[in-house]
Amino acid sequence: VTESTSSEAAAGRPAGDPAGTGEFGLIAAMTALFPQHEGVLVGPGDDAAVVAAPDSRVVVTTDLLVEGRHFRRDWSQPYDVGRKAAAENLADVAAMGAAPVALLVGLAVPPDLPVAWAVALAEGLRDEAGPAGASVVGGDTVGADQVVVAVTALGDLQGRAPVLRSGARPGDVLAVCGRLGWAAAGLAVLSRGFRSPRVLVDAHRRPEVDYAAGVEAARLGATAMVDVSDGLLADLGHVAAASGVGVDVDPGRLEVPAPLRDVGGALGVDPVQWVLTGGDDHALAACFPATVQLPGRWRVVGRVEDGEGVTVGGVAHEGPAGHDHFR
Amino acid sequence: VTESTSSEAAAGRPAGDPAGTGEFGLIAAMTALFPQHEGVLVGPGDDAAVVAAPDSRVVVTTDLLVEGRHFRRDWSQPYDVGRKAAAENLADVAAMGAAPVALLVGLAVPPDLPVAWAVALAEGLRDEAGPAGASVVGGDTVGADQVVVAVTALGDLQGRAPVLRSGARPGDVLAVCGRLGWAAAGLAVLSRGFRSPRVLVDAHRRPEVDYAAGVEAARLGATAMVDVSDGLLADLGHVAAASGVGVDVDPGRLEVPAPLRDVGGALGVDPVQWVLTGGDDHALAACFPATVQLPGRWRVVGRVEDGEGVTVGGVAHEGPAGHDHFR
Numbered sequence: 122v123t124e125s126t127s128s129e130a131a132a133g134r135p136a137g138d139p140a141g142t143g144e145f146g147l148i149a150a151m152t153a154l155f156p157q158h159e160g161v162l163v164g165p166g167d168d169a170a171v172v173a174a175p176d177s178r179v180v181v182t183t184d185l186l187v188e189g190r191h192f193r194r195d196w197s198q199p200y201d202v203g204r205k206a207a208a209e210n211l212a213d214v215a216a217m218g219a220a221p222v223a224l225l226v227g228l229a230v231p232p233d234l235p236v237a238w239a240v241a242l243a244e245g246l247r248d249e250a251g252p253a254g255a256s257v258v259g260g261d262t263v264g265a266d267q268v269v270v271a272v273t274a275l276g277d278l279q280g281r282a283p284v285l286r287s288g289a290r291p292g293d294v295l296a297v298c299g300r301l302g303w304a305a306a307g308l309a310v311l312s313r314g315f316r317s318p319r320v321l322v323d324a325h326r327r328p329e330v331d332y333a334a335g336v337e338a339a340r341l342g343a344t345a346m347v348d349v350s351d352g353l354l355a356d357l358g359h360v361a362a363a364s365g366v367g368v369d370v371d372p373g374r375l376e377v378p379a380p381l382r383d384v385g386g387a388l389g390v391d392p393v394q395w396v397l398t399g400g401d402d403h404a405l406a407a408c409f410p411a412t413v414q415l416p417g418r419w420r421v422v423g424r425v426e427d428g429e430g431v432t433v434g435g436v437a438h439e440g441p442a443g444h445d446h447f448r
Numbered sequence: 449v450t451e452s453t454s455s456e457a458a459a460g461r462p463a464g465d466p467a468g469t470g471e472f473g474l475i476a477a478m479t480a481l482f483p484q485h486e487g488v489l490v491g492p493g494d495d496a497a498v499v500a501a502p503d504s505r506v507v508v509t510t511d512l513l514v515e516g517r518h519f520r521r522d523w524s525q526p527y528d529v530g531r532k533a534a535a536e537n538l539a540d541v542a543a544m545g546a547a548p549v550a551l552l553v554g555l556a557v558p559p560d561l562p563v564a565w566a567v568a569l570a571e572g573l574r575d576e577a578g579p580a581g582a583s584v585v586g587g588d589t590v591g592a593d594q595v596v597v598a599v600t601a602l603g604d605l606q607g608r609a610p611v612l613r614s615g616a617r618p619g620d621v622l623a624v625c626g627r628l629g630w631a632a633a634g635l636a637v638l639s640r641g642f643r644s645p646r647v648l649v650d651a652h653r654r655p656e657v658d659y660a661a662g663v664e665a666a667r668l669g670a671t672a673m674v675d676v677s678d679g680l681l682a683d684l685g686h687v688a689a690a691s692g693v694g695v696d697v698d699p700g701r702l703e704v705p706a707p708l709r710d711v712g713g714a715l716g717v718d719p720v721q722w723v724l725t726g727g728d729d730h731a732l733a734a735c736f737p738a739t740v741q742l743p744g745r746w747r748v749v750g751r752v753e754d755g756e757g758v759t760v761g762g763v764a765h766e767g768p769a770g771h772d773h774f775r
Contacts, residue, residue, distance in 0.1 A: 269598070
């Protein structure tokens with residue numbers, strides 16, 4: 122009824138074998154992959170990590186990625202799952218206007234999962250975190266029936282106020298940085314048994330997030346910001362509710378990229394629905410005073426108004442405001 | 449193939465129904481339970497929380513609790529699972545010599561889990577965190593095949609250096625604060641189909657951790673400290689390895705409390721094995737210079753020596769150094 126612990130290296134064994142006791146085996150194999158950047162005062166291997174918080178505050182968020190719900194092992198490579206797990210948390214940090222600093226990773230794995238799968242996941246975590254400025258500073262591995270990746274991200278506000286969901290004011294413009302609808306279109310493709318177009322399938326497998334845009338928006342004076350994880354309309358709904366305003370999306374300003382148009386046509390789906398309600402792309406949506414000159418990566422797609430809720434061209438949207446997972 | 453999101457309240461519905469989208473439904477029902485203490489600058493409900501880090505550093509750790517491995521729903525009430533999930537992370541913060549400040553909770557739940565189960569879990573998290581000084585500042589809920597509780601804990605070093613595993617020096621005394629072997633004995637009882645003695649069964653269900661002892665040890669000049677989560681010998685093995693020393697446990701100083709002696713006799717188990725190798729009690733084990741006057745909650749149980757590894761009365765221990773989970 123108990124399992125013995127072991128400090129043997131995990132290589133060549135199922136990942137689930139040495140799991141369950143934190144710093145042993147698998148976590149050692151993964152930890153070896155993680156470079157520690159500036160600001161990590163105590164890295165992996167002790168009871169906890171110690172991370173610098175230069176402005177005496179820390180931004181912190183956590184999200185879970187579950188096999189069969191957020192990814193499928195037959196649709197996504199472990200490297201992509203690692204990138205995606207890191208990205209969705211780093212994007213939350215960016216959406217506060219903060220610079221990512223550190224990640225912690227809790228990994229639950231079935232006993233028969235190959236160690237190579239977990240190591241590739243760790244490589245994906247590392248490669249998403251590094252360019253964003255974050256080190257993987259700690260974690261835990263345990264056995265479970267399905268893969269669960271629990272990531273916590275820490276960020277640094279660099280002396281600025283956090284950009285909340287609650288600061289939007291009537292007259293602000295609404296702008297978006299990043300993709301909308303790509304991951305949802307990719308999921309639609311995969312769900313119908315196809316593996317192409319590759320650009321959309323890859324968008325489902327891992328988002329491409331412009332983390333620096335979060336700090337940029339804060340510096341530009343963004344009044345509110347949100348990570349688009351559940352769908353543009355759903356996440357704008359949070360901004361509208363928190364700010365006590367209405368948000369109107371201008372359909373004439375919504376870009377529907379060619380791959381979405383093409384696949385929408387082939388599958389008989391209006392691609393605008395993916396743009397409005399597709400999740401998992403982790404674009405940033407931010408509100409700015411109308412006087413702000415926005416750099417090119419920000420696309421104005423609407424405005425903030427007196428009122429409540431989210432409208433599209435002044436009209437309430439029919440159907441769900443967001444959908445992101447596959448069961 | 450997709451699920452729609454909903455901002456309806458979760459009460460009365462299965463917990464898995466509204467899960468999967470972070471701030472919706474279940475998380476709202478849970479969040480309402482969490483008071484926000486001093487130091488929480490932005491609490492739950494935005495893309496991320498913001499927590500004060502007064503000395504410009506933050507201690508951070510994460511651990512997963514998995515149904516069927518760390519707890520069973522037929523053996524533990526959800527309230528106890530919440531207390532245990534919080535405790536194992538708060539104990540890691542204490543083992544750095546830090547004061548707990550905040551928790552984040554990622555919760556994966558089967559679709560048919562009653563909301564009341566998740567709410568009771570949240571109450572347990574709250575009741576363990578509050579007296580330790582920590583607020584639950586954020587989280588995520590998703591659907592999964594089994595319950596997984598992923599907790600991240602943050603702590604404040606209050607200007608002190610962290611107490612690492614690597615600072616033990618020959619001549620130091622080894623002292624323990626907290627229970628050893630109680631949870632393992634409780635698990636042995638449950639595994640054999642019994643429900644008593646209650647004091648041991650409860651010790652398995654949730655640990656009793658003296659968090660303030662971590663800060664006290666740091667103030668007293670502890671040279672090394674570790675949370676005993678895997679078993680005394682296993683965790684002292686980490687200290688010995690990290691510090692480049694040997695650690696000897698004096699069997700004559702090991703207390704074997706009456707409940708462990710009684711159950712050991714009834715089950716035909718040497719209770720000293722539970723004391724030496726039982727996990728999940730989350731005692732703190734710390735090394736101190738021999739000149740330090742230790743308050744009563746610290747029991748000297750051994751000493752640090754030249755050499756390597758962990759011995760008991762000068763002799764290597766036979767068998768596994770730690771065991772804590774039940775499959």
